Amino acid sequence: MSEYLVLIYSDEKAWESSDPVSAEKMMSKMMDEHRVFGETNGAALRGGNALEPTSSATSLRRDATGKLVVTDGAFAETKEALGGYYLIEAGDLDEAIAVASQVPAPYGGVEVRPIRVFD
């Protein structure tokens, strides 16, 4: 068995631009979908969380001299940002895809990455 991180990417603008009432509805629908996903795939799930939007992100890096530089925002400014993740266990990539394809991601999609194993 191998572990995979299922990264949930979504378009934050699309989410923000919807009016409060439909955003509320969308949110509760999505929570239900995640609950169903969790119940269906309990055997494969090892963990998972939703993330606050990229506006809440803080990036740390070191400049050429090694000094710590703290900036606001996420590393990559892309249309779709990392919004949450599941850690799953699967026999191989096809099994991981079978689980990841059930993850609700109405404003984007998911990315599957194997967890690196160090010898």
Add this chain to the structure above:
Amino acid sequence: MLAATIRVTGDIDVAEECVQEAFARALIAWPKTGVPNRTGAWLTTVARRRAIDTLRRRTSQRRALMSIGVPEEPSPPSESELPAIADDRLRLIFTCCHPALSPETQVALALRLLCGLTTSEVARAFLVTESTMAARITRGKKKISTSHIPYRVPVASELPTRVDAVLSAVHLVFTTGHTAPSGADLMRRDLVERALDLARLLRALLPEDGEVAGLLALILLTDARRQTRTSADGAILLLSKQDRSKWDREAISEGRALVRAALRVRPAGRFALMAAIAALHAQAPSWEATDWREIIALYDVLLIAWPSPVVALNRAVAVGIADGPEAGLTALSALANEGQLLGYNYLASTRADFLRRLGRTDEARVAYDEALALCENEVEREFLVRRRRALDS
């Protein structure tokens, strides 16, 4: 052999090492014991045993169990040991053609691992440099191993979506064998046979799939002309000059039956359409009596199903025959800026032929030089050189 060994190791690089070692052992063993009757089976067995040893050693290292004994010397394989090579090859091609790999990587891996092409031959088949191809193959193998892309035939529900990539790979294996990208021979029979085997296997696995039927038909109908594609002295004979009585009638009738099956599935896919075009050539009693109008019409449908500059080039060739070289040149001129055709000698050689037929000798000469600069198959080069020389007389 590699495919059977990967089934044991689950790791492509380890399997490749085991196969190399099997060849090395053969070099030592065969001069002493004589060459075995079934050389392939002998090598596969040795490679797989080597793989089992490697795995055993790894497992024992990891678990710190007792040391294993002295590895046995290979003895001739028994019948029961002979691996189900066909199944292994099919598994390997689904691994190589997994959608988690880019299409370019999929075909490159299939050619490298299933057909044993060298990296430089694969590079030429793709019109990229050898270092680009080497990097692509390495990345692909790494992704298979780190992401655990499975080594098995997909389950029925996934199968249809996974087949198209496999068909593309098999088709490229065939075209690479049908006209070798470089070397002294026009064809590489081993690749053609490998493509034909794979297409037959897929057909057995997916009897309802129109595109699988189409690809098998296309290979059969195109390869039916193999005896007539070169003259006794090895020079290229164009379709118009080939002795049609020597075409493989059995392959043609099997191919035509498959085309009918393929076209029953709607909408017709690209392989079904390409096979239908090949069938029109195969059933025409002569070059002159070929139904060029129908061929152009099929190319038009094909361009919708599969918009590709190579298809457009082939259509232009048919136009040049049906409507004359002037019309052919006009059809070609639209393709002059297609980046995908830049390294492709058939664009220049087609233009050269149209110019030659129009009596525009100087321009034809330049176009032949352009084609020669891009062509690395010696039989094709010889043909182009002769055509160019004939312009002077």
